Amino acid sequence: xxxxxxxxxxxxxxxxxxxxxxxxxxxxxxxxxxxxxxxxxxxxxxxxxxxxxxxxxxxxxxxxxxxxxxxxxxxxxxxxxxxxxxxxxxxxxxxxxxxxxxxxxxxxxxxxxxxxxxxxxxxxxxxxxxxxxxxxxxxxxxxxxxxxxxxxxxxxxxxxxxxxxxxxxxxxxxxxxxxxxxxxxxxxxxxxxxxxxxxxxxxxxxxxxxxxxxxxxxxxxxxxxxxxxxxxxxxxxxxxxxxxxxxxxxxxxxxxxxxxxxxxxxxxxxxxxxxxxxxxxxxxxxxxxxxxxxxxxxxxxxxxxxxxxxxxxxxxxxxxxxxxxxxxxxx
Numbered sequence: 185x186x187x188x189x190x191x192x193x194x195x196x197x198x199x200x201x202x203x204x205x206x207x208x209x210x211x212x213x214x215x216x217x218x219x220x221x222x223x224x225x226x227x228x229x230x231x232x233x234x235x236x237x238x239x240x241x242x243x244x245x246x247x248x249x250x251x252x253x254x255x256x257x258x259x260x261x262x263x264x265x266x267x268x269x270x271x272x273x274x275x276x277x278x279x280x281x282x283x284x285x286x287x288x289x290x291x292x293x294x295x296x297x298x299x300x301x302x303x304x305x306x307x308x309x310x311x312x313x314x315x316x317x318x319x320x321x322x323x324x325x326x327x328x329x330x331x332x333x334x335x336x337x338x339x340x341x342x343x344x345x346x347x348x349x350x351x352x353x354x355x356x357x358x359x360x361x362x363x364x365x366x367x368x369x370x371x372x373x374x375x376x377x378x379x380x381x382x383x384x385x386x387x388x389x390x391x392x393x394x395x396x397x398x399x400x401x402x403x404x405x406x407x408x409x410x411x412x413x414x415x416x417x418x419x420x421x422x423x424x425x426x427x428x429x430x431x432x433x434x435x436x437x438x439x440x441x442x443x444x445x446x447x448x449x450x451x452x453x454x455x456x457x458x459x460x461x462x463x464x465x466x467x468x469x470x471x472x473x474x475x476x477x478x479x480x481x482x483x484x485x486x487x488x489x490x491x492x493x494x495x496x497x498x499x500x501x502x503x504x505x506x507x508x509x510x511x512x513x514x515x
Contacts, residue, residue: 190262193265195238196231198227199234199240202228202232202235203241203252206241206250207252210251238258239258240258301416302419303406303414303415303417304414305414310414313403313417314403317395317397317401317403318345318346318348318349320397321397322398323355323398324355324397325349325354325355325357325395325397326357326358326394326395326428327357327358327359327395327396328390328392328393328431329358329360329393330393331360331364332364332367333363333364333367333370334367334373336369339369339370343373343376346377350380350382351380355383356377356381356382357382357384357435358377358383358385359384359387359390359438360374360385360387361386361388362387363388372458372461374441375441376458378441378442379458379485385435385439385440386439386440387439390434391409393405394427394430396424396427400419400424402423402427403415403416404427458479459489462486462489463505465479465486466502466505467506467509472486490502497509
């Protein structure tokens, strides 16, 4: 039969052969399967039981016949299970940094104690260190970034790092300049992060620039007005605590992204960039699952947006919402 295409889901060659057999012959009685596959009855029963556990097979009403689950439904469930297992494995890996501390302790007095402050030079070194800190973050990332816009290259670089952290359960609290929301791609990206669980606030009057990882390491520029001059990475608890206190002060004075004013990059009709994308998907994509995939959000989030848009438009159905949106020139 060739290479086992379902091995990535933990399905063996023999189990895949059984599943494919039932797809081709959905009315086969389970009692006859061992004869067709030239195997022992006990092995056939064990493999069928495992395929039922994986959600690939189900017992028919008469209790004697086995039917295959729809491949799209069954494999979607297996993908979710596999991603959950990989997520847990990634968490175990990222939480293993304490091994380094144990190995360093073996060196004893031969290793000089860390000075607590590193000076990073050049954007490449700074970006590489940020990538490392973000990858190994376990609990929380705090940031104040007073940029006026993000270039497409910056967004493309930051998106996988930020979304990976959020998927791992790392909390992200980010303060940005209100000016940045006047740039549509930047505003759309920030709202995308918010949709995935990031807490984002907006301020109009800060020039501070800082990053804090797990409340143990803090990165600040040598010159906030010229980040190319380099940065300082602090590990000393006292310095990090002071930087966190500064962040909390800026955070308390900032405004929630969802409450930002008219300069927030809203589209025609007061729609945000995300709402406009949902509206377009709602009018052009058939199934909610496809629309959610297109926007990169969960089906539950997508449906919530659809419900809110219908309420805003005063529509009783999606078809009516599409007509009203076109009449108003929103799409």
